[in-house]
Amino acid sequence: MNENMNNTNEFALDMSDLVVEYRTEDGIVQAVNGLDLQIEHGSTLGLVGETGAGKTTAGLSILKLVPSPPGVIVRGSILLDGEDVLKKTEKEMEKIRGKRVSMIFQDPMTSLNPVMTVEDQIAEVIEIHNEGGGKPLEKAREMLEMVGIPGERGREYPHQFSGGMKQRVVIAMALACNPMLLIADEPTTALDVTIQAQVLEMMRKLKEVQNTSMLMITHDLGVVAETCDKVSVIYAGRVVEHGTLEDVFENTLHPYTEGLFNSLPNLDDRKAKLKPIKGLMPDPSNLPAGCVFCPRCNYACEICAEEKPKRLYRNATHYVECHLYNEKNILEGGVIGK
Amino acid sequence: MTEQLLKVNNLCKFFKTSRGMLHAVDDVTFTIDRGKTLGVVGESGCGKSTTGRAILRLLEPTAGQVYFEGEDISALSKRQMRKKRKDMQIIFQDPFSSLNPRKTISQAIMEPMIIHDICETKAERMEKVLELMDVVGLAQRLVNTYPHELDGGRRQRIGIARALALDPKFIVCDEPVSALDVSIQAQILNLMKEIQEERDLTYMFITHDLSVVNHFSDDIAVMYLGKLIEKAPSEELFLHPTHPYTQALLSAIPVPSIRKKRERIILKGEITSPIEPKPICRFANRCMYTMDICTETEPELREISPGHFVACHLCER
Numbered sequence: 001m002n003e004n005m006n007n008t009n010e011f012a013l014d015m016s017d018l019v020v021e022y023r024t025e026d027g028i029v030q031a032v033n034g035l036d037l038q039i040e041h042g043s044t045l046g047l048v049g050e051t052g053a054g055k056t057t058a059g060l061s062i063l064k065l066v067p068s069p070p071g072v073i074v075r076g077s078i079l080l081d082g083e084d085v086l087k088k089t090e091k092e093m094e095k096i097r098g099k100r101v102s103m104i105f106q107d108p109m110t111s112l113n114p115v116m117t118v119e120d121q122i123a124e125v126i127e128i129h130n131e132g133g134g135k136p137l138e139k140a141r142e143m144l145e146m147v148g149i150p151g152e153r154g155r156e157y158p159h160q161f162s163g164g165m166k167q168r169v170v171i172a173m174a175l176a177c178n179p180m181l182l183i184a185d186e187p188t189t190a191l192d193v194t195i196q197a198q199v200l201e202m203m204r205k206l207k208e209v210q211n212t213s214m215l216m217i218t219h220d221l222g223v224v225a226e227t228c229d230k231v232s233v234i235y236a237g238r239v240v241e242h243g244t245l246e247d248v249f250e251n252t253l254h255p256y257t258e259g260l261f262n263s264l265p266n267l268d269d270r271k272a273k274l275k276p277i278k279g280l281m282p283d284p285s286n287l288p289a290g291c292v293f294c295p296r297c298n299y300a301c302e303i304c305a306e307e308k309p310k311r312l313y314r315n316a317t318h319y320v321e322c323h324l325y326n327e328k329n330i331l332e333g334g335v336i337g338k
Numbered sequence: 339m340t341e342q343l344l345k346v347n348n349l350c351k352f353f354k355t356s357r358g359m360l361h362a363v364d365d366v367t368f369t370i371d372r373g374k375t376l377g378v379v380g381e382s383g384c385g386k387s388t389t390g391r392a393i394l395r396l397l398e399p400t401a402g403q404v405y406f407e408g409e410d411i412s413a414l415s416k417r418q419m420r421k422k423r424k425d426m427q428i429i430f431q432d433p434f435s436s437l438n439p440r441k442t443i444s445q446a447i448m449e450p451m452i453i454h455d456i457c458e459t460k461a462e463r464m465e466k467v468l469e470l471m472d473v474v475g476l477a478q479r480l481v482n483t484y485p486h487e488l489d490g491g492r493r494q495r496i497g498i499a500r501a502l503a504l505d506p507k508f509i510v511c512d513e514p515v516s517a518l519d520v521s522i523q524a525q526i527l528n529l530m531k532e533i534q535e536e537r538d539l540t541y542m543f544i545t546h547d548l549s550v551v552n553h554f555s556d557d558i559a560v561m562y563l564g565k566l567i568e569k570a571p572s573e574e575l576f577l578h579p580t581h582p583y584t585q586a587l588l589s590a591i592p593v594p595s596i597r598k599k600r601e602r603i604i605l606k607g608e609i610t611s612p613i614e615p616k617p618i619c620r621f622a623n624r625c626m627y628t629m630d631i632c633t634e635t636e637p638e639l640r641e642i643s644p645g646h647f648v649a650c651h652l653c654e655r
Contacts, residue, residue, distance in 0.1 A: 051519050162608050162609075163382075194590045197605075201604055220594075222593050222594045246596060250596070265552060266553070267576070
């Protein structure tokens with residue numbers, strides 16, 4: 001089970017300067033605009049942002065599954081354990097998908113085949129990638145047990161399972177070939193809180209056992225706090241702030257990140273008024289010239305509307321893209337008070 | 339100076355299925371005071387939305403009474419009930435499917451006024467539409483746009499404006515912010531709170547999001563498989579959750595902080611079927627404190643401290 005340990009490269013995923021556009025009749029939608037993501041082996045990166053921030057497009061790009069047309073990967077590189085995915089042929093990609101990298105989608109109801117038994121669906125993945133030495137069905141049942149479903153229920157069909165159990169089946173399928181990287185796109189959003197807690201706990205344990213790296217795509221900062229080692233906050237297709245949990249949660253630098261925290265009801269102080277971010281996400285086919293967050297930012301000044309902010313580091317792990325900071329004040333922990 | 343606006347007595351709503359009676363709402367009793375908010379929480383399938391609809395008689399209750407300002411509205415005829423709905427409105431969860439795609443914003447907001455014959459002339463109605471759009475924060479230039487041209491937050495504002503069009507006293511809010519992003523969710527919650535204060539509205543706020551309900555409600559009712567299992571003032575419920583299910587539910591909320599780590603209760607199993615449930619505690623098979631009595635008789639809802647009701651055998655000793 002420990003083949004993931006002997007990797008030569010530092011990063012399981014090293015994405016840099018990725019640009020993805022959807023070229024439609026109504027214009028070019030700039031979904032991802034120079035995205036950098038790095039995940040060390042065995043660790044979990046949270047990718048946080050709102051609807052339309054480009055989270056899912058980023059996830060799909062790693063597997064080269066961006067629908068094309070209209071989607072076009074314009075530039076950038078995506079290194080999986082040192083190998084550039086974007087240079088692979090479709091044939092080579094088939095070997096990577098499901099084996100080296102697998103993905104869990106948000107809605108378990110639509111990601112399973114309704115006319116195939118659950119164990120057959122899991123066995124299919126194993127068979128395609130020739131894992132487990134010839135007995136795919138046995139391995140499939142083992143996987144089911146691992147995610148907490150009795151093996152004999154493998155002969156049932158997806159409609160006989162509840163939402164939480166379907167998501168477990170999808171996870172079993174994703175982990176069947178012991179992938180190096182697991183992309184989880186809002187894996188618990190469709191589930192109830194008590195079931196969400198069960199599934200997150202299970203994913204955390206499985207990840208430890210298999211030493212899988214994970215990209216956790218979510219909009220829920222609570223889920224991030226519970227499952228991730230590092231966080232990238234994404235807005236309009238760019239990482240605006242990145243750091244360890246401690247960096248981002250305790251030393252918030254970017255006004256957007258601050259806005260996300262302030263929008264959440266505080267469990268300990270129920271009388272506190274919510275401070276929402278004003279306005280709406282910019283139209284990705286017509287992004288502002290300067291800082292993309294400028295029209296919604298409470299701290300915006302003149303330069304913000306004109307020039308894109310450069311990346312500044314507070315320490316080795318924590319960076320931000322915002323005009324509020326310069327080399328000096330960023331070291332003092334920033335301008336925003338929490 | 340509190341005055342009861344809504345009183346729900348032993349409300350039941352059963353559905354006939356091929357496998358027997360489905361007890362969606364089973365013997366639910368509670369009250370809401372004027373100007374207050376009752377939050378109703380629970381997981382999918384616990385009957386919270388059905389309760390809201392049965393109160394407005396959008397679904398005919400199987401049994402039980404609903405008193406609105408002291409009047410038993412479950413006895414009203416269809417015609418009388420339609421008039422009553424002027425005072426009782428609902429905001430739906432999904433702003434994408436609850437608006438007619440072929441009606442402009444102004445037509446959508448005007449529709450309830452036409453049905454209930456409010457305002458004499460078209461000009462008066464239009465004036466009221468513009469006033470409502472102002473109240474819910476929709477720019478006047480949007481007056482002739484169609485729902486598909488707007489984002490989720492704006493569509494939900496239309497839903498709110500429609501509900502307010504008849505100057506109701508009571509609004510059932512059925513997961514009004516669940517489909518929205520957090521930053522937009524906060525905008526809508528703040529708006530609903532402001533409107534409530536201005537108009538002395540009473541809300542029944544149905545949600546599965548516990549941090550939202552804690553922020554928004556005066557009292558919270560927790561439902562499980564059609565039963566009301568605990569009800570208490572919000573602060574009390576979060577400080578002293580008493581029913582084991584409530585405790586598990588509260589501990590399962592993911593907290594957006596890295597300092598506060600709390601003991602998590604992970605429930606085993608999943609919600610059981612609401613079809614022909616046995617007269618025992620419905621949570622017994624998932625509960626960590628199950629005793630013999632739990633699988634023998636059904637616990638009753640009883641008051642353990644002022645305003646705090648719990649239905650659990652643990653509290654009966």
